[in-house]
Amino acid sequence: xxxxxxxxxxxxxxxxxxxxxxxxxxxxxxxxxxxxxxxxxxxxxxxxxxxxxxxxxxxxxxxxxxxxxxxxxxxxxxxxxxxxxxxxxxxxxxxxxxxxxxxxxxxxxxxxxxxxxxxxxxxxxxxxxxxxxxxxxxxxxxxxxxxxxxxxxxxxxxxxxxxxxxxxxxxxxxxxxxxxxxxxxxxxxxxxxxxxxxxxxxxxxxxxxxxxxxxxxxxxxxxxxxxxxxxxxxxxxxxxxxxxxxxxxxxxxxxxxxxxxxxxxxxxxxxxxxxxxxxxxxxxxxxxxxxxxxxxxxxxxxxxxxxxxxxxxxxxxxxxxxxxxxxxxxxxxxxxxxxxxxxxxxxxxxxxxxxxxxxxxxxxxxxxxxxxxxxxxxxxxxxxxxxxxxxxxxxxxxxxxxxxxxxxxxxxxxxxxxxxxxxxxxxxxxxxxxxxxxxxxxxxxxxxxxxxxxxxxxxxxxxxxxxxxxxxxxxxxxxxxxxxxxxxx
Numbered sequence: 001x002x003x004x005x006x007x008x009x010x011x012x013x014x015x016x017x018x019x020x021x022x023x024x025x026x027x028x029x030x031x032x033x034x035x036x037x038x039x040x041x042x043x044x045x046x047x048x049x050x051x052x053x054x055x056x057x058x059x060x061x062x063x064x065x066x067x068x069x070x071x072x073x074x075x076x077x078x079x080x081x082x083x084x085x086x087x088x089x090x091x092x093x094x095x096x097x098x099x100x101x102x103x104x105x106x107x108x109x110x111x112x113x114x115x116x117x118x119x120x121x122x123x124x125x126x127x128x129x130x131x132x133x134x135x136x137x138x139x140x141x142x143x144x145x146x147x148x149x150x151x152x153x154x155x156x157x158x159x160x161x162x163x164x165x166x167x168x169x170x171x172x173x174x175x176x177x178x179x180x181x182x183x184x185x186x187x188x189x190x191x192x193x194x195x196x197x198x199x200x201x202x203x204x205x206x207x208x209x210x211x212x213x214x215x216x217x218x219x220x221x222x223x224x225x226x227x228x229x230x231x232x233x234x235x236x237x238x239x240x241x242x243x244x245x246x247x248x249x250x251x252x253x254x255x256x257x258x259x260x261x262x263x264x265x266x267x268x269x270x271x272x273x274x275x276x277x278x279x280x281x282x283x284x285x286x287x288x289x290x291x292x293x294x295x296x297x298x299x300x301x302x303x304x305x306x307x308x309x310x311x312x313x314x315x316x317x318x319x320x321x322x323x324x325x326x327x328x329x330x331x332x333x334x335x336x337x338x339x340x341x342x343x344x345x346x347x348x349x350x351x352x353x354x355x356x357x358x359x360x361x362x363x364x365x366x367x368x369x370x371x372x373x374x375x376x377x378x379x380x381x382x383x384x385x386x387x388x389x390x391x392x393x394x395x396x397x398x399x400x401x402x403x404x405x406x407x408x409x410x411x412x413x414x415x416x417x418x419x420x421x422x423x424x425x426x427x428x429x430x431x432x433x434x435x436x437x438x439x440x441x442x443x444x445x446x447x448x449x450x451x452x453x454x455x456x457x458x459x460x461x462x463x464x465x466x467x468x469x470x471x472x473x474x475x476x477x478x479x480x481x482x483x484x485x486x487x488x489x
Contacts, residue, residue, distance in 0.1 A: 039247070039267075039281070039282045039284045039285045039288075040246075040247045040279070040280065040281055040282070040285055041244060041245065041246050041247070041267050041269075041278075041279075041280040042244075042245040042247075042277065042278070042279055042280075043242060043243065043244045043245070043271040043277065043278045043280070044242065044243040044271070044276065044277050045241065045242055045271050045272065045273045045274075045275065045276060045277070046099070046100075046241040046242070046273065047273065047274070047275065047276045047469070048243075048276035048277050048470075049098045049099060049100070049106070050098075051276055051469075051470065052098050053095055053096055053097065053098050054095075055472065055480070056095075056096050056098065056108075056204070057094075057095040057096065058477070058480060059204070059480055059481075059483070059484045060093050060094075060095075060096070060204070062480075062481055062484035062485060063200070063204070063484045064091045064092065064093065066484070066485055067088065067091055067200070068088055068089060068090065068091055069087065069088070069089070071087070071088040071091065071196065071200070072086060072087045072088070073086035073087075073088075073117060073119075073189070073192045073193065073196055074086075074192060076185075076188045076189055076192060078184075078188060079124070080123060080124040080184070081121070081122070081123050081124070081181065081184050081185060081188065082121065082122040082123075083119055083120070083121050083122075083134075083185060083188070083189060084119060084120045084121075084122075085119045085120050086117055086118075086119035086189075086192075087117065087118055087119060088115060088116065088117055088196075089116050089117065089118045089135075090114065090115065090116030090137075091114075091115055091116075092113060092114040092115075093110050093113045093142070093201075094110050094111075094112055094113055094114075095110075096108050096109060096110050097109040097110075097111065099241075100238050100239065100240060100241060100242070100243060101145055101238065102238055102239055102240055103238060104145065104147055104148075104160060104238065105145065105146045105147040105148040105149075105157065105160065105238060106145070106146045106148065106157075106205075107143070107144070107145050107146075108142075108143070108144040108145070108146065108201060108204075108205060109141070109142065109143050109144075110141065110142040110201075111141050112139055112141065112167065113139065113140050113141070113142055113197070114137070114138070114139050114140075115136075115137075115138050115140070115193065115197070116135065116136065116137050117135070117136040117138075117193075118133070118134070118135050118136075119133070119134055119136075120132070120133055120134070121133070121134045121173060121181065121185065123181045123184070132173055132174050133174060134171060134172060134173045134174070134185075135171075135172045136169075136170070136171050136172075136189070137168075137170045137172075138166055138167075138168060138169050138170065138193065139166070139167040139168045140164050140165060140166045140167060140193075140197070141164070141165045141167065142162070142163075142164055142197055142198070142201055143162070143163045143164075143165075144159065144161065144162040144163075144198065144201045144202065144205060145159075145160040145161045145162075146158065146159060146160060146205035146206070147159075147160045148235070148236055148238065148243075149235045149236075150234055150235050150236075155236065155245065156210055157205055157206055157210060158205075158206055159202035159205055159206050162197075162198035162201055162202060163194075163198075164193070164194040164197050164198060166190065169186050169190070171185060171186065234246055234247070241273065242271045242273075244271070246267075263284070265282060265284070265461070265462040265463075267280050267282055267462075267463050269460065269463075269465060272456065272467050275456065275467040275468060275469055276468065276469045276470055277467065277468065277470065278465055278466065278467040279465075279466045279467075280463050280464070280465050280466075281463060281464050281466075282350075282462055282463040283348045283349050283350050283462055283463065283464075284462075286348040287345070287347055287348055290345040290346050290347065290348065291345045294342065294345045294346055295344075295345055296341075296342060296343050296344055296345070297341055297342065297343075298342065298345075299340075299341065299342040299346075299359075299430070300339070300340070300341045300342075301339075301340045301341075301429035301430055301433075302337060302338060302339040302340065302429070303315070303337070303338045303425060303428055303429060304337070305428070305429070307428045307432065308424065308425075308428035308429075310335060312424075314336070314421050314424050314425075315335060315336050316333060316334065316335055316336060317331045317332065317333060317334045317336060317367070318332075318333055319336075319421075320417075320418075323417045323418070324410065324413055324417050324418065326410045326411045326413075327372065327373070327410045327413075330372075330409075330410050331367045331372070334367045334368065335367075336365060336366070336367060337365075337366045337367075338363060338364070338365055338366075338421075338425045338429075339363070339364045339366065340361050340362070340363050340425065340426070340429045340430055341361065341362050341364075342359055342360065342361055343360045343361065343362055343376075344359070344360045345359075346358070346359040347359070349462065350459040350460060350461070350462055350463055350464045351459065351460075351461055351462070352459060352460065352461065353384065353385075353458065353459050354382050354383065354384060354385075354397070354459055355382070355383050355384075355385055355394065355438075355459055355464070356380065356381070356382050357380070357381045357382075357383075357434065358378065358379065358380045358381075359378075359379050359430075360376070360377070360378050360379070361376075361377040361378075361379055361430070362374060362375070362376060362377070362406070363375040363377055363422060363425060365418075370409075371407075371409075372408070372409050372410060373405070373407070373408050373409070373410070373413065373418065374405075374406040374407045374408075375403050375404065375405060375406060375418065375422065376403070376404045376405075376406050377401050377402070377403050377422060377426075378401060378402045379399075379400075379401045379426065379430065380399070380400050380401065381396060381398075381399050381431075381434055382396070382397050382398045382399075383395055383396045383397055383438045384397055385457050385459055385464065386457060387452075387455040387456070387457035387466060387468070388455070392457065392466070393438065393439060393440065394438045394439070395438065395439060396431075396434070396435050396438055396439075399426070399431060401422065401423075401426065403415045403418075403419050403422055405418075448473065448475055448476075449472070449473060449475065449476045450470040450471065450472055450473060450476065451470065451471045451472075451473060452468035452469070452470055453468060453469055453470070453471070455467065455468035456468065
């Protein structure tokens with residue numbers, strides 16, 4: 001086998017094509033292409049937002065521990081009252097509630113947050129000032145909205161409003177005889193608390209979340225031939241309980257954008273509310289990779305090889321002694337070589353629980369380096385698909401082909417005279433590679449970040465739909481921890 005590109009030396013079709021499938025079949029976001037139809041969609045349900053609450057709570061818990069002792073309020077001063085050295089000694093935002101705001105983004109609510117602030121106070125009583133230390137304990141509700149949009153090729157969140165309401169306000173001044181000071185202080189300090197709390201929540205919704213997005217890979221090289229940039233090119237569609245992120249794919253081949261001679265079909269599907277997320281990938285996405293990396297002549301296999309060696313009867317003209325007597329007469333008892341090369345990129349189609357691959361091939365029968373018979377073959381392979389954790393795999397369910405005679409130097413021959421050999425050649429050249437790709441499966445690029453479970457894998461008309469629940473990997477938890485800790489570094 002010569003591989004799919006001379007640059008790769010002895011790398012096989014299996015290695016290169018598998019890299020392409022891994023990189024492109026499971027991309028969640030991609031940059032724009034010369035078509036107005038999406039080729040990839042990622043959808044999230046309310047169940048995913050509930051999972052996001054757990055993730056946010058994990059980060060909040062870390063932030064709270066780091067922030068206590070570092071988070072302060074500005075000094076408050078008036079003609080009759082001063083508060084200084086105000087520092088948070090306790091912060092418990094609790095687990096947030098996250099929901100969608102249709103057309104805008106996400107709503108964040110902490111219904112019963114608690115803060116404890118220590119500091120010093122001084123109040124004017126007549127002609128003189130009295131002072132002391134104080135502890136403020138307050139319970140409050142925090143509501144904030146974050147907009148979600150596409151910015152510079154990435155999804156980005158931005159604060160769109162924050163409100164704080166107090167359930168209780170308990171100020172201990174260490175002196176029960178000056179309760180009027182507490183009332184005065186409440187009116188002065190609550191705006192500062194609102195600002196401080198909203199600043200922290202907005203930081204989480206803005207800087208921190210965007211830091212998480214930025215930490216994800218946004219560029220995938222494919223077999224040293226092309227790069228796929230993982231970029232959002234349009235704003236997400238946000239409904240009452242779902243978020244749909246549509247995207248389109250554009251592959252960059254050796255620095256030049258490629259315009260493909262085909263367009264994606266529309267993806268028509270709805271989010272399954274019983275699962276967290278769905279990734280929908282049109283066959284267009286796979287075909288863009290195939291078009292660039294596996295153009296005509298890039299797939300080349302031949303026999304004899306390690307699977308079908310020279311001792312096999314079909315590898316000698318004696319095999320055709322009765323079926324094609326003119327062939328045997330011209331080259332009696334001569335060893336044969338069969339070469340298979342693609343004449344067009346392999347085209348993939350998803351269709352109702354099946355994946356279908358069709359690929360036109362030329363099969364050449366040679367003797368001592370001389371081409372004797374050339375056949376045009378249209379190969380069709382169908383397979384089913386399955387999903388286990390982060391791996392997609394399947395099984396070939398049927399293989400079929402049609403054959404026509406392109407040329408013959410041994411007189412006129414018919415397809416029936418040689419078609420039986422075609423099955424043997426395909427089964428021992430191209431088919432082992434295709435079968436290995438489908439049965440071994442590919443690992444989703446998100447494998448480092450989440451574990452998928454309770455998955456649903458469906459092949460629909462022109463797209464495949466993968467839906468699942470998820471849990472974070474240890475790697476993701478460590479990355480989130482770093483981001484949270486760095487907020488107060």
